[in-house]
Amino acid sequence: MSAHRGPPGPAAHAAPAPRPVEVALLASVFVIAACGLVYELAAGALASYLLGDSVLQFSTIIGSYLFAMGIGSWLSRYLERQLPAHFLRIELLVALAGGALPALLFLANAYAPGAFRVLLYGLVLLVGVLVGLEIPLVMRILKRNVALKDLVSQVLTFDYLGALAVSIAFPLLLVPQLGLIRTGLLFGLMNAAVALWALWLFRHELRRLRSHAAACGLTLLALAAGFAGADHITTLAEDKFYQDRVVFTATSPYQRIVVTSGRQGHRLFLNGNLQFAERDEYRYHEALVHPAMAAHGAPKKVAVLGGGDGMAVREILKYPSVESVTLVELDPNMTQLFSQHETLARLNGHALASPKVKVVNTDAFRWLDEGTDTYDVIVVDFPDPTNFAIGKLYTSSFYALLDKRLAASGYAVIQTTSPLVARQSFWTVVATVESVGLRATPYHAHVPSFGEWGYVIASHRPWRLPQQLPEGLRFLNLQSLPQLFDFPQDMARVPAEVNRLSNQVLVTTYEREWGQVLPAH
Incomplete structure (x- = not known):
């Protein structure tokens, strides 16, 4: 005599608990979105400081960045195998290109001003394409274990939350406390940390594990060295840009303040524009x-x-x-x-x-x-x-x-x-x-x-x-x-x-x- 089967209990309808890999990748989406927006904002802020007309600069940079993201998303269709390996490499490239973006632009403005716009939009397009590749790859990796409707909602939710967090922190905390160069390098380190995280998560799927580990280590080391030496980078750029010795610098939510001292006394510059000479x-x-x-x-x-x-x-x-x-x-x-x-x-x-x-x-x-x-x-x-x-x-x-x-x-x-x-x-x-x-x-x-x-x-x-x-x-x-x-x-x-x-x-x-x-x- 068979036992009577009653209605299924609550556990029968409960969704399976997210796997650690899924949680880790969704967290990485938050970081990826935050980093991408930081690079975009840093490029816009620097262009506004150095070229003026903030509306024009932010409009063209945001437009170029979004266009490049679209190109990256379209190119992701051609990455068919070894998706975790592609994701890891792209993260390291974003970390280097995006993290170094403010420092490279500062140096270009001082040493090669004629190439500034080319470098500015070249970096924006490069970072945009790479960031555009990231999210489709994450979604395709997660697709193995997550239903499509849940996948899209979860990925986009974490993407938008990361952007929101950075949009608030960038003007109120990051730029006033760290400056643009250190902010870029900090978020480059975060991108590299995501790559290191991916290395561990997919260690059983990745080929040439040691090569990937060495690339992660070198990227982290380079960005950490840049972060530690950010003041020297700024000094190197501003000593070249300004004729006299730079004696004070500060970056506020409103402007870049520089005071120089020379034979003719002190001079004040706001966003590179002379305000007074002693x-x-x-x-x-x-x-x-x-x-x-x-x-x-x-x-x-x-x-x-x-x-x-x-x-x-x-x-x-x-x-x-x-x-x-x-x-x-x-x-x-x-x-x-x-x-x-x-x-x-x-x-x-x-x-x-x-x-x-x-x-x-x-x-x-x-x-x-x-x-x-x-x-x-x-x-x-x-x-x-x-x-x-x-x-x-x-x-x-x-x-x-x-x-x-x-x-x-x-x-x-x-x-x-x-x-x-x-x-x-x-x-x-x-x-x-x-x-x-x-x-x-x-x-x-x-x-x-x-x-x-x-x-x-x-x-x-x-x-x-x-x-x-x-x-x-x-x-x-x-x-x-x-x-x-x-x-x-x-x-x-x-x-x-x-x-x-x-x-x-x-x-x-x-x-x-x-x-x-x-x-x-």
């Missing part, structure tokens, strides 16, 4: 600050937007009437550097340590929008509009907010690039200031490190020449001041379009004009 910065900052401050007569509340080096604040504090100065600087690395580094703090006269000065590390656009206080003088000292992130600070939307925060009798002054080299850009800023109902009074000064440089005073009332200036100025005096407001024929006003958030014409105009006089990579 030998003549007094010309730039006296011209920026005093025409507006002295015209007011007795300013009490002053705001500085940008200008984290503190030089403009130094000039503002020469007026006894000033009771408070609010310095709004996005990058805390800048204000810390110029308040804590003894030599650099000396350049600004330790202005940032004054009890009258309040430092606010935030976006100037947001600060204007969220506040209600008005100011007697507002000094706007942003870098030139080399990309759309900075370009928004030169738009009619920004100047409308500036208008609301300016006292009725106040003056704002804006640094406005060169009216000689970038004539159209200069008058675009003037037209944009006027478009929000402010009076615009343009002027210019000669700064040897920059050439002819321009500024615009924005106000509700007509600007008038001041009757006195602070004592001890090295450049400006009452006799020469009127000449700053006279424009020769080659800098005279030309028709210009208003720069709006919706079009950002200034960025493309600026890039075109400066591109005609600066050597391109």
